[in-house]
Amino acid sequence: MARTGLCDSRTLLDRKTEEARVPLRAWANACAVRERGVLGVLGEGDEQKQQHKADNTEHRWVQQLPVFAEDGIIMDFVQQSGSVAPAVEHYEEEAVLNHLHGLQLAPTLSDLVPVLVRREIEVAMSKLGLLFDRSxxxxxxxxxMRSQQHFALSNSELPKPFTESTRAILVDWLIQVHDAFNFSEETLYLAVHLLNRVLRQIKISISSLQLLGVVCLFLAAKKEECLLPEVSELCYLMANTYSKKQLLRMERRVLCALKFDLSHTPPIHFLLLSAYIARCGEKVICMARYLLELSLLEAKCVCFFPVQLAAAALRLARHFIQEPHTPESEAAWCIASTIYLGSEATLFTIMHIMATAAAKAHKQETRATFVKFSTKETLYASLHPALKSAPCLLSLQT
Known part of the structure; x- marks a missing residue:
């Protein structure tokens, strides 16, 4: 820590909350659907205004009453003459096809994702709480799948004077702070993603690197969490090296650099989605989560797509945890493998990086992920004997 100027806050991070905070997604999905009436919400004067607007012939498009009136959802748009506009699904499917064609994938959507795969994806996303309405x-x-290329980094080079070691130390410290606040996994992956983008867009000194990391974590928490820490608490974790004013000023600077776009599909979503479809056991999932989090410390992994990182972590975990294979499990794995984008060479490269990181994780200075996954709750994933044999890991058979 002294080498990089980061204050050592390990003693401050020993406190844990007794009750795990419920992620916003789970909390929202648990809430009952409120009845939203479509009619009966306008006053008499408003009704006359609405009637006057309806009689105005200059408006070419009008909103059609929802099919599911009890949900209050606008399902489609129609022309004023009454003829129905072309189906939105047709244009949406065509847009997806055009994008996937650029990735040199299957020429048609039906070939890429058969009916069976689409059904498995629907069930998996519903079970994992990634959607509210199956439609x-x-x-x-x-x-x-489409948004992965939106903010893809072309290379893993860091701007001077930062090094891969400096970045790894900062990410390791962020993992500790993230664990202390009991944030969701999505928050951690979003924070590191924002950090990777900002480092390449704004000029920042080594002395402000820790402040930048905390701001990225704070912004990620604003997007993913229900409860947020106080700004003063974040300053306290940095030993009050920075003031509240400095933190808020850095937050404004980061948001302007990112153009207020904090969207990101974390690899943990693809990992859990593929693992559910592949019918993977709990040990395999814990091992894959461990390998995936280790990739956050590796600067070489920033130029890969989230779905590629997830696929590599899951395949590597299946290599370590030798679960009994059945015809049903092999068929499920084949279905889950269709989600992957890229070549086998790319997949093997990522597995190589993860395997090397896992082999030396127990003796690294950045050990936050290793310690996190060495507990009973994580099934002692980081202590698996297969992870300590580097020659075996580097000669993987894919």
Whole structure:
């Protein structure tokens, strides 16, 4: 820590909350659907205004009353003449096809994702709480696959004077702070993603690197969490090296650099989605989560897509945890493998990086992830004997 100027806050991070905070997604899905009436919400004067607007012939488009009136959802738009506009799904599917064609994948959507795969994805996303209405399953999944290239980094080079070691120390410290606040996994992956983007867009000194990391974690928490820490508490974790004014000023600077776009599909979503479809056991999932979090410390992994990182972690975990294979499990794995984008060479490269990181994790200075996954709750994933044999890991058979 002294080498990089980061204050050592390990003693401050020993406190844990007794009750785990419920992620916003789970909390929202648990809430009952409120009845939203479509009619009866306008006053008499408002009704006259609405009637006057309806009689105005200059408006070419009007909103059609929702099909599901009890949900209050606008399902489609129609022309004023009454003829129905072309189906939105047709244009959405065509847009996805055009995007996937650029990735040199299957020429048609039906070839890429058969009916069986689409059904498995729908069930998995519903079980994992990634959607509220199953009718939007394919739209959400298409956006997850499409948005990966939006902020993809072309290379893993860091701007001077930062090094891979400096970045790893900062990410390791952020993992400790994230664990102390009991944030969700999505918050951690979003924070590191924002950090990777900001480091390449704004000039920042080594002395302000820790402040930048905390701001990225704070912004990620604003997007993913229900409860947020106080700004003064974040300053306290940095030993009050920075003031509240400095933190808020850095937050404004980061948001302007990112153009207030904090969207990101974390690899943990693809990991859990593939693991559910592949019918993987709990040990395999814990091992894959451990390998995936280790990739956050590796600067070489920032230029890969989230779905590629998830696929590599899951395949590597299956290599370590030798679960009994059955025809049903092999068929499920084949279905889950269709989600992957990229070549086998790319997959093997990522597995190589993760395997090397796992082999030396127990003796590294950045050991936050290793310690986190050495507990009973994580099934002692980081202590698995297969992880300590570097020659075996570096000669993987994919």
């Amino acid at each position: 939007y399953t394919w739209d959400i999944f298409s956006d997850m």
